[in-house]
Amino acid sequence: AQSVTQLDSHVSVSEGTPVLLRCNYSSSYSPSLFWYVQHPNKGLQLLLKYTSAATLVKGINGFEAEFKKSETSFHLTKPSAHMSDAAEYFCVVSDLVGGSGNTGKLIFGQGTTLQVKP
Amino acid sequence: DAMVIQNPRYQVTQFGKPVTLSCSQTLNHNVMYWYQQKSSQAPKLLFHYYDKDFNNEADTPDNFQSRRPNTSFCFLDIRSPGLGDAAMYLCATSQGASNQPQHFGDGTRLSIL
Numbered sequence: 001a002q003s004v005t006q007l008d009s010h011v012s013v014s015e016g017t018p019v020l021l022r023c024n025y026s027s028s029y030s031p032s033l034f035w036y037v038q039h040p041n042k043g044l045q046l047l048l049k050y051t052s053a054a055t056l057v058k059g060i061n062g063f064e065a066e067f068k069k070s071e072t073s074f075h076l077t078k079p080s081a082h083m084s085d086a087a088e089y090f091c092v093v094s095d096l097v098g099g100s101g102n103t104g105k106l107i108f109g110q111g112t113t114l115q116v117k118p
Numbered sequence: 119d120a121m122v123i124q125n126p127r128y129q130v131t132q133f134g135k136p137v138t139l140s141c142s143q144t145l146n147h148n149v150m151y152w153y154q155q156k157s158s159q160a161p162k163l164l165f166h167y168y169d170k171d172f173n174n175e176a177d178t179p180d181n182f183q184s185r186r187p188n189t190s191f192c193f194l195d196i197r198s199p200g201l202g203d204a205a206m207y208l209c210a211t212s213q214g215a216s217n218q219p220q221h222f223g224d225g226t227r228l229s230i231l
Contacts, residue, residue, distance in 0.1 A: 015135070032217040043122075043208055043222035051217040090160060094217065104212060106220060108160035 001093040002027050005106045006109035014117050019063075019078040021112045023091030026072065032094040033074045034105065035065055047089075050074060061085070086116045119147070124209050124223035132201055132231050140227045141209030150192040151220060153180060153208040161208055165192040167192060168214070196228075204230045 007022040025031055032051045046060025053054040055067040065076045074091060089112045094104040122143045131137040141150065148169050153161035158185040165174045167186045181203070196203055206227050210220040 034219055036222075041206075041225070041227065043124075043224045044210075044220075045222070046219045049217075049219050104214075104218060104220070105163060105166075106161075111158075111160055 002031065002093045002107045004091050004093050004107055004109040006089075006091050006112050008112050009110065010113045010115065012115040012117060013081045014102065016080050019076070019114065021076040021080045021089050021091075021114065023074045023076065023109060024072050025091070025093050027093060033065075033067065034092040034094065034106075035059065035063070035074075035076050036090045036092060038090065043078060046061045047076070054057075081116045082112065083116050085116065086114055088113055090115055122211055122221050123222035124207075124210055124226050126226060128227050128229070130229045130231060132167075133201065134198045137196050137199055137228065139196075139207050139209075139228070141194070141212045141223055142190050143209075143221075144190070145211055145213075145221060146172065146189060147211035147213045147221070148189070149212045149214055150186060151210040151212070152182075152192070152194050152228045153210065154203075155206040155208055155225070164194070199228070199230050201230050204228055 005024045016074040032050050034046040034049045036099045037047050038044045047063050048057045050057050058064045063078045091109040093107045095107050120158050125140050151166040152164045155161040163175050164178045167183055181197050186192045206225045208225045209223045212220045
């Protein structure tokens, strides 16, 4: 079974400093991995996705993540935090759903709250 | 812009009074999902439609139903809301395959009086 573990429930950084949000996954086959961000009272927005192409994935708003199979990790990074980055971040693996078609079911990590201090 | 739209953004209902939440999409995706998200938790999948095929999660209460009259619209019906059903309800769409991301609406926050 697929699973995702986000290693930090809360991360606090100063504006302008690097961001690192850690994620480990467990998968019996080559996974599809995503990072989503959720601002208060909003839906989830896709930051980036890994689908077995390049291991270093670039996303929106300066975020990137590196897929490391040997470490079963997919950590999210950003060189310089901005106040607007304060939000909840979810690391997600997509599992196959049995039954109709080849539908993806998202398996969510517990989420990491990113706080950005001025 | 193509998007997933949920109405209303905020819904208040009374204990036991049926309520319907709606979702529409302009992405022409064949899969539509409904999630329940409680405070400080990850979204929890309730069910999804692959085209017209309905797929219920095993632990989704019978109190929750869904309808998808056409590709663009999907509804979540809560037949007899209880206090524990107060949550954010998120609709998402995807184009089938598991390596495709899901696109989320901004959600409907449901309150129960």
